[in-house]
Amino acid sequence: MAFEYAPAPESRAVVDIAPSYGLFIDGQFSxxxxxxxxxxxxxxxxxxxxxxxxxxxxxxxxxVKAARKAFEKWSALPGAERAKYLFRIARIVQxxxxxxxxxxxxxxxxxxxxxxxxxxxxxxxxxFYYAGWADKLGHAGYGADPRPLGVAGQVIPWNxxxxxxxxxxxxxxxxxxxxVLKPAETTPLSALFFADICRQAGLPxxxxxxxxxxxxxxxxxxxxxxxxxxxxxxxTEVGKAIARSIAGTDKKITxxxxxxxxxxxxxxxxxxxAVEGIVNGIFFNQGHVCCAGSRLLVxxxxxxxxxxxxxxxxQTLRVGDPLDKNTDIGAIxxxxxxxxxxxxxxxxxxxxxxxxxxxxxxxxAGYWFRPTLFTNVTQAHRIAREEIFxxxxxxxxxxxxxxxxxxxxxxxxxxxxxxxxEKGSRILWMANQLxxxxxWANTFNKFxxxxxxxxxxxxxxxxxxxxxxxxxxxxx
Amino acid sequence: xxxxxxxxxAHVVTMPTVPAxxxxxxxxxxxxxxxxxxxxxxxxxxxxxxxxxxxxxxARAATLGTRSIKTTAKSYAIDLAISMIDLxxxxxxxxxxxxxxxxxxxxxxxxTDRTAPKVAAICVYPDMVKTAKEALRGSGINVASVATxxxxxxxxxxxxxxxxxxxxxxxxxxxxxVIDRGAFLTGRYLQVFEEIRAVKTACQRPDGxxxxxxxxxxxxxxxxxxxxxxxSWLAMLAGADFIKTSTGKVAVNATPPNTLLMLEAVRDFRDxxxxxxxxxxxxxxxxxxxxxxxxxxxxxxxxxxxLSPHWFRFGASSLLNDLLMQRQKLSTGRYSGPDYVTVx
Numbered sequence: 001m002a003f004e005y006a007p008a009p010e011s012r013a014v015v016d017i018a019p020s021y022g023l024f025i026d027g028q029f030s031x032x033x034x035x036x037x038x039x040x041x042x043x044x045x046x047x048x049x050x051x052x053x054x055x056x057x058x059x060x061x062x063x064v065k066a067a068r069k070a071f072e073k074w075s076a077l078p079g080a081e082r083a084k085y086l087f088r089i090a091r092i093v094q095x096x097x098x099x100x101x102x103x104x105x106x107x108x109x110x111x112x113x114x115x116x117x118x119x120x121x122x123x124x125x126x127x128f129y130y131a132g133w134a135d136k137l138g139h140a141g142y143g144a145d146p147r148p149l150g151v152a153g154q155v156i157p158w159n160x161x162x163x164x165x166x167x168x169x170x171x172x173x174x175x176x177x178x179x180v181l182k183p184a185e186t187t188p189l190s191a192l193f194f195a196d197i198c199r200q201a202g203l204p205x206x207x208x209x210x211x212x213x214x215x216x217x218x219x220x221x222x223x224x225x226x227x228x229x230x231x232x233x234x235x236t237e238v239g240k241a242i243a244r245s246i247a248g249t250d251k252k253i254t255x256x257x258x259x260x261x262x263x264x265x266x267x268x269x270x271x272x273x274a275v276e277g278i279v280n281g282i283f284f285n286q287g288h289v290c291c292a293g294s295r296l297l298v299x300x301x302x303x304x305x306x307x308x309x310x311x312x313x314x315q316t317l318r319v320g321d322p323l324d325k326n327t328d329i330g331a332i333x334x335x336x337x338x339x340x341x342x343x344x345x346x347x348x349x350x351x352x353x354x355x356x357x358x359x360x361x362x363x364x365a366g367y368w369f370r371p372t373l374f375t376n377v378t379q380a381h382r383i384a385r386e387e388i389f390x391x392x393x394x395x396x397x398x399x400x401x402x403x404x405x406x407x408x409x410x411x412x413x414x415x416x417x418x419x420x421x422e423k424g425s426r427i428l429w430m431a432n433q434l435x436x437x438x439x440w441a442n443t444f445n446k447f448x449x450x451x452x453x454x455x456x457x458x459x460x461x462x463x464x465x466x467x468x469x470x471x472x473x474x475x476x
Numbered sequence: 477x478x479x480x481x482x483x484x485x486a487h488v489v490t491m492p493t494v495p496a497x498x499x500x501x502x503x504x505x506x507x508x509x510x511x512x513x514x515x516x517x518x519x520x521x522x523x524x525x526x527x528x529x530x531x532x533x534x535a536r537a538a539t540l541g542t543r544s545i546k547t548t549a550k551s552y553a554i555d556l557a558i559s560m561i562d563l564x565x566x567x568x569x570x571x572x573x574x575x576x577x578x579x580x581x582x583x584x585x586x587x588t589d590r591t592a593p594k595v596a597a598i599c600v601y602p603d604m605v606k607t608a609k610e611a612l613r614g615s616g617i618n619v620a621s622v623a624t625x626x627x628x629x630x631x632x633x634x635x636x637x638x639x640x641x642x643x644x645x646x647x648x649x650x651x652x653x654v655i656d657r658g659a660f661l662t663g664r665y666l667q668v669f670e671e672i673r674a675v676k677t678a679c680q681r682p683d684g685x686x687x688x689x690x691x692x693x694x695x696x697x698x699x700x701x702x703x704x705x706x707x708s709w710l711a712m713l714a715g716a717d718f719i720k721t722s723t724g725k726v727a728v729n730a731t732p733p734n735t736l737l738m739l740e741a742v743r744d745f746r747d748x749x750x751x752x753x754x755x756x757x758x759x760x761x762x763x764x765x766x767x768x769x770x771x772x773x774x775x776x777x778x779x780x781x782x783l784s785p786h787w788f789r790f791g792a793s794s795l796l797n798d799l800l801m802q803r804q805k806l807s808t809g810r811y812s813g814p815d816y817v818t819v820x
Contacts (some may be wrong), residue, residue, distance in 0.1 A: 002780050002783075003549070003552065003553065003556075003771065003772075003775040003780070003783055004548075004549060004552075005543065005544075005545060005549045006545075006546050006547045006548045006549040006550075007546075008544035008545070008546045113542060117542065268526075268527070269526070269527075270526055270527045270528055270529040270532065271526040272526070272528070272532075272533070272536075272740050273528070273529035273531075273532030273533060273536070274532075276532055276535070276536050277532065316776050325542070325543075325544035326543050326544055422527040422529075442529050442531070442532065443531065443532065
């Protein structure tokens with residue numbers, strides 16, 4: 001008799017989603033000026049979760065004005081006073097973490113194990129970390145009394161909705177800026193719950209404004225003339241458009257864009273842990289991770305062994321209900337993203353790569369994609385060059401360390417890379433050669449608020465996290 | 477490394493897997509004779525095994541520990557765990573009466589519920605084997621005896637062999653031996669290998685059958701994960717039927733990561749040599765929650781083939797009562813408490 005895990009669903013009762021949400025401007029929820037709304041659905045069931053306001057240019061203007069008005073007092077507060085609010089927000093996030101984890105799983109489709117054990121602890125950690133910097137800005141290496149920039153317009157993606165919000169808002173507020181943030185169209189809910197947390201924390205009105213909407217809303221925000229700073233995380237295509245639109249203005253900008261990271265496994269790697277790292281690198285968060293290890297570069301002499309072990313491990317991945325505590329891989333975030341993953345994997349097959357996926361049942365409703373592996377991939381294949389942003393791994397082999405470096409760097413991106421070897425000197429040598437903002441050694445997809453994160457080349461510029469993350473929000 | 481050996485010995489692995497205690501295992505192990513031919517060859521082989529990244533291993537064990545096992549799955553896991561227990565008493569103060577009480581408990585663990593499964597074995601010192609054997613007659617429960625100067629193993633080889641032969645002659649079905657940690661840690665691998673082989677021979681009975689051999693590493697004294705992986709291969713090459721984490725007599729005993737590592741080793745050994753070996757974590761596993769974490773690790777590392785008392789055991793004493801209390805909770809909906817299980 002097999003050991004079958006009975007369903008272990010996390011209760012939905014801990015989260016109370018209202019039928020509709022307005023825009024959070026100047027400490028108040030209000031409808032869009034033109035009354036437009038859109039629906040947000042749960043990608044695992046296609047159930048409509050709520051209706052949210054679609055902000056137009058007029059609403060964006062109102063939000064920026066509110067942030068501008070709040071800036072004067074907020075930036076004049078002593079750092080220790082701003083820190084108090086940030087510490088308070090961090091503690092409320094911790095207190096409400098179960099509710100927020102369930103909400104995030106519902107709206108995004110990612111498994112509760114990840115929202116509970118990764119997203120929410122990191123969200124709180126970011127606020128705690130930057131709360132600590134608020135009264136120490138003079139010691140951050142940017143002068144004795146660095147000044148904030150003003151109003152920050154922030155546009156975040158759907159893959160880690162609340163975590164990306166934390167990455168953006170925590171350093172901005174610590175440095176004394178006020179913000180207007182637009183969450184992604186498919187995942188607006190956790191940001192709206194965060195607005196409620198700001199009220200709960202007694203944050204002064206207008207310091208944080210949340211406006212929901214689509215790409216047009218985002219464009220209106222970054223193009224608003226009274227914004228001092230643009231921070232964007234998302235696709236390279238949109239990032240380029242933003243860079244073009246603000247060219248010639250004095251707005252400061254940070255972009256955190258796509259990636260096509262190489263996860264490099266040498267023949268002396270700790271094989272079992274490397275396999276875990278490969279799985280965590282590409283199947284974590286359904287592969288919806290800009291720094292995902294989507295290209296596996298494995299040394300020829302161990303390629304067969306590593307692939308056998310990887311396939312064996314992939315067969316134990318549990319795909320299904322995001323709210324089940326035993327789910328490893330949840331739903332693809334949207335029909336649009338599913339279509340893109342499907343198109344690219346079909347191109348992979350058409351171009352001659354070999355496709356493999358473990359047998360597993362997928363739910364009938366919602367958007368799902370099996371964890372997939374491509375072997376016999378060459379540098380010329382689309383699946384080795386374009387960001388798939390899904391649970392799809394392209395496997396290439398290499399013979400020498402130099403070849404590994406050449407292949408790893410042969411990409412338009414440069415966000416992250418992974419090295420697996422028991423040899424310390426090789427780790428250091430490789431890390432110096434790799435053109436990537438983050439290089440993980442014998443681990444992958446590990447995040448910490450103290451560590452700067454950002455890209456080379458078309459993966460963007462500017463750093464988030466750590467002391468470096470303050471620079472993006474200070475006038476230096 | 478293991479994969480390379482798997483290919484090298486492809487002719488072996490295309491045959492079906494055989495149990496370590498079966499008659500065909502010796503022939504499979506003989507195919508690996510080249511790596512155990514000399515101390516140098518053995519060292520080269522053991523040190524050529526892939527390294528273990530401690531952080532990654534511990535992270536994997538922790539993640540598996542977050543599996544949520546509820547309702548029917550929990551009920552299945554509890555009964556499975558009970559059936560895998562080597563119910564143990566290894567105290568200087570053991571008396572025949574205590575051993576008989578433990579045996580009675582092993583046969584019917586829950587006096588209020590006869591559907592509770594029996595345990596796998598009763599584990600005692602060699603001088604108690606006869607008592608246990610008599611008390612367990614006809615029950616289908618094995619008698620396991622520690623031997624080879626358990627727990628420190630600090631005697632000469634002839635004494636260890638006599639200790640083993642004595643327990644086997646008294647009727648022990650299983651022998652839990654300890655390795656010479658001093659020899660292992662100073663790199664005298666072949667000495668450890670030969671010692672295990674000698675004890676395995678001492679496990680044979682005159683009728684040609686043999687007591688099953690569990691080899692205890694004392695992971696807490698081996699100190700590094702690399703050592704535990706090497707020791708696993710060493711013991712399996714020498715003919716261990718089971719590999720066992722610890723004696724329960726030192727500060728660090730079975731932990732989820734060190735057991736996971738041994739599970740990976742038996743998996744790789746089966747792939748490379750075609751011989752199936754069992755695993756026994758011992759010491760420190762006291763709660764149902766802990767036991768279920770271990771079963772989840774077995775399930776997701778080795779799968780169904782190892783989910784039986786033939787291939788996985790818990791060396792434990794207090795674990796059984798917690799499993800019984802949780803079992804009563806599932807069947808009655810109420811927690812009973814320690815007064816409703818037997819204290820021994």
